[in-house]
Amino acid sequence: MINLQAKALTIAQMKEAEARSNELGVSYAQLMENAGSACTAKIKELFPKLSTSSVVILCGKGNNGGDGLVIARKLENSAADITCIFCCGEPGTELSQKVYQQAAAISSIQFLDAKKEPMLCHFCLNQADLIIDCIFGTGFHGEVQGSAQPMIGTANKADAVRIAVDIPSGMNGDDGSCSISVFRADHTLALGALKPAHLLEDTQSVCGKIHTLDIGMPSEALEDSSSVKLLKWENLPALLPKRDPNANKGDFGKLLILAGRSGMGGAAMMATLSALRCGCGLTTLAAASSVINACFPHLMEAVTLSLAETKDGAVSSESLTLLSEHLSSSTAAVIGCGLGHDEHTEKLVRSLVKETQTPLVIDADGINCLAGDINIVQTAKAPIILTPHPKEFSRICGKSVAEIEADREQAASQFAQQYSVHLVLKGHATVIALPDGTVYQNTTGNAGMAKGGSGDVLAGMIGSFLAQGIASEKAACLAVCLHGACGDRCAQRLSEYGILARDLIQEIPLLLRELEQNR
């Protein structure tokens, strides 16, 4: 598994993780106690002048409020004075009621009710040196209403350091959408794991600096929660191997690209050029003879293999033996870009995939050729990376495009595990799912790439890295994220409307140079 720092659990996954912790012997009450301890330790670290400071803790009536009451108890003797303000009435959950009783037994903690004593509450907030927000956490929905609203308003204007526990109150933890009234934190203490909202660019001004706190959830409980790892540009330098200064072209692999029926030469060329730009030692394009004749002058650095055509311009199955031989001497192959899908090609693709031991990237029509008998990928001898867009994926997974789009990560992960393949489900936030259940979600790319040809560029890039001996997981992650980053750079210069797939190819070496420098 690639070691990525960012790991976010959705609110539903967090609830599952809490339930699993409970089953594994770390009770809900213990988690709240641990959360309070971890927050208190972090608050002391972030705010060293505590002993001479006034602290106000804004509490909701759920378990986020419960965390606040544990913090109040744990801060006793460390701060000059502590006030807890109930913003939505008294604690309403079993857990928060229990910790309220414990805190209430400490005479030095003052408790106020925002509805009953608003003036006093505003006064305390204005005098505070530190304000801790425990009104809402993962249970928040809709808009902040009632007494919580003016409390947040005054807290945001106060001359104090503001710390939010778990999620700034008023923000949705999954999608980062904010209520009109939202607590503006200098620091946010994410409990147990980051939530998706913590990772969004737009939410940074609301969250401030984010700290993820260990609250004693067993690692099995967190890992089992099918977390999605975010793949970012910053992760790429570590994935790009350094080229051995003594190496020769034989050390950087041989890639075979089987692509391009008559009339689809652009796809074949695009895949070949992007493979060349990603550093493969020797790249061969095998395509219909008319395509080779047309593309040949533009592919000076590639070897070409001209394949017999049917009268309709499809690649004929006559070429099976020739292709099998080339495939066995290659270190990876890409099958599919603009290859077409008729009975000849289907027969050819199925035979090659069944027999070969060479690692494969299967894209576009390569996938369509397998759609009637997808079990072939499960029994194949070679490691396989499939790169469908949602419609192609729909043809092989038995789900509708709408069902896939409703939970892309889940659909991709289920398929990858069932068929023991690496699956790259393309589109906005491309998902990479591994046979072991690991799921990555790409963060680069833009809608300017939603144009014919972008997918062919990606297939060539993955194939090139694979041919150089980079393992499937790294090759797919590196290529997908780099491909998106090329799109982002191109869009800055040429606009999302104006970029072409060929522009992505020109951007590859510029960004590879940056990765080499940052390694």
Ligand SMILES: NC(=O)C1=CN([C@@H]2O[C@H](COP(=O)(O)OP(=O)(O)OC[C@H]3O[C@@H](n4cnc5c(N)ncnc54)[C@H](O)[C@@H]3O)[C@@H](O)[C@H]2O)[C@@H](O)CC1
């Ligand atoms: N469940 C657990 O095991 C743990 C939970 N923890 C804390 O518990 C939090 C989640 O607790 P809860 O599920 O109780 O949820 P919250 O405490 O986030 O809030 C839920 C309460 O707020 C109310 N509410 C939601 N939206 C509102 C709105 N717009 N206006 C007015 N009221 C609104 C709900 O009706 C409910 O009473 C986490 O964020 C975390 O801080 C931690 O203590 C760790 C352990």
Ligand SMILES: Nc1ncnc2c1ncn2[C@@H]1O[C@H](COP(=O)(O)OP(=O)(O)O)[C@@H](O)[C@H]1O
């Ligand atoms: N809205 C988007 N945001 C980010 N990337 C996108 C978006 N739309 C498409 N892409 C990327 O562009 C590529 C399109 O590939 P594909 O659909 O196979 O097209 P084609 O094969 O015609 O080139 C994929 O890598 C996909 O992830």
Ligand SMILES: [K+]
């Ligand atoms: K909060």
